[in-house]
Amino acid sequence: MQTLDLIVFLIYMGGITLFGASFYSKDKSASTFTLGNSNFPTWVVTMSIFATFVSSISFLGLPGNAYQSNWNAFVFSLSIPVASLMAVQFFVPLYRKLNSPSAYVFLETKFGLWARVYVSACYLLTQLMRIGTILYLLALPVNALFGWDILTIIAITGFVVMGYSLLGGIQAVMWTDAIQGIVLIGGALVCLLYIVFSMPEGPGQIMTIALENDKFSLGSFGSSLTESTFWVVLIYGVFINLQNYGIDQNYVQRYMASRSDAEAKRSALWGGMLYVPVSMLFFLIGTALFSYYTAMPEALPAELRDIAKSDRVFPFFIVDVLPPGLTGLLIASIFAAGMSTISTSINSSSTVILVDYFQRFSKTELSEKTAMRVLYLTTFIISMLGIGIAFAMINVKSALDAWWKLASVFSGGMLGLFLLGAFVDKINRKGAIVGGVLGVLLILWMSLSPIFWTDGEMQEYASPFHAYLAIVFGTMVLFLTGFLISVIAPRKHLPEDTAAGS
Structure with missing residues (x-):
């Protein structure tokens, strides 16, 4: 055979x-x-x-x-x-x-x-x-x-x-x-x-x-x-x-x-x-x-x-x-x-x-x-x-579960930045950076804290949410933070906004 x-x-x-x-x-x-x-x-x-x-x-x-x-x-x-x-x-x-x-x-x-x-x-x-x-x-x-x-x-x-x-x-x-x-x-x-x-x-x-x-x-x-x-x-x-x-x-x-x-x-x-x-x-x-x-x-x-x-x-x-x-x-x-x-x-x-x-x-x-x-x-x-x-x-115990969790960790707010750029006209770049930092920190906490904070005093601070939601919450935090800061303090258009290299 x-x-x-x-x-x-x-x-x-x-x-x-x-x-x-x-x-x-x-x-x-x-x-x-x-x-x-x-x-x-x-x-x-x-x-x-x-x-x-x-x-x-x-x-x-x-x-x-x-x-x-x-x-x-x-x-x-x-x-x-x-x-x-x-x-x-x-x-x-x-x-x-x-x-x-x-x-x-x-x-x-x-x-x-x-x-x-x-x-x-x-x-x-x-x-x-x-x-x-x-x-x-x-x-x-x-x-x-x-x-x-x-x-x-x-x-x-x-x-x-x-x-x-x-x-x-x-x-x-x-x-x-x-x-x-x-x-x-x-x-x-x-x-x-x-x-x-x-x-x-x-x-x-x-x-x-x-x-x-x-x-x-x-x-x-x-x-x-x-x-x-x-x-x-x-x-x-x-x-x-x-x-x-x-x-x-x-x-x-x-x-x-x-x-x-x-x-x-x-x-x-x-x-x-x-x-x-x-x-x-x-x-x-x-x-x-x-x-x-x-x-x-x-x-x-x-x-x-x-x-x-x-x-x-x-x-x-x-x-x-x-x-x-x-x-x-x-x-x-x-x-x-x-x-x-x-x-x-x-x-x-x-x-x-x-x-x-x-x-x-x-x-x-x-x-x-x-x-x-x-x-x-x-x-x-x-x-x-x-x-x-x-x-x-x-x-690794389950390749599918491992892949999905890793995808959430490494996504790191990628989607949030893209949606912010695609659907918000006037963006405050500092707001986007703040949103990016908050989004990534949230994703890391939701994805990694249940793994490393399994016992001891830190256990109560581990994320209670399912790991699949890391990209969801991370993206929403990044998008909403960037959007709200852009609405409150819109950045004036500058020449370099459209002068990025290819």
């Missing part, structure tokens, strides 16, 4: 790597590396945005989360239409008009250089954590199937993605995204169908067991702010997805890579909307797995019956139950999900470092040769740092 699966897996890995590397050319410029001359078909941009949403965090984390608990985390997906419509109405036109490869030039025009540096740094930290989390999750099924060392798998995967990202730039990233998006949807559908028709008493047994255990629950509809209720996850999802669409370089770079404003809007809308049914597919897989192993508990090893190891149940099923060849296809699908997101993060991060740091602070205009050296070097460094973070993720 392992031989056939290994062949399927290696064919996929080799094929996608060679395809991505085929975009390399000696006359490549920084513009083609970061935007591909803005000449991508709409469907490619759409699938690339979708593939950016979906990663191994989704492919393994969502089924693991559904297996462990219920469909509470699916509420996050229900918030995506709100962000998609906001993108079409406000965000895409804003960035297309600005016409810069970086999402953070806009913030400098509104608040000054400090905002551009601060938010771009937060973005880079977020992407490093994302790359590390995904690399770790990708290693799980390969470790289960072939018994290879997890550290070795992480390193090889990281180098493979770095290779075609470095050689092909955003053209390699977006075209492989499109292919990988199709592969991962097909693989997930095949897996769900196999589970459904493998139940001892037929497909209906999945629903019977799931309903008996309340596995389709979307969470409590109560007003508690200390638990992961329906409303807490929904509000968290709205804020995170507004941040994705509004200030995340991964998405903004795709708006700019589209051929026209109309095509960028269509891609932004449907790229996000496609994630809703696909995420439902992942939750169905997790619920179906719960029913499968409830009906046949002897099929699950004792060490995986610990609910804390739910992330490992789906990889085990892929290896233990699926027939030869199909196992290799599913692992290829998982890698399709993860590799597309990793390559996006690598390319976008190197773009940010070039545009927001090297070009912004250089006293002379960078030559194309120097710009390409910066892009190549930063692609390598970001990849290596991501691999190191993946090593550190090995002992």
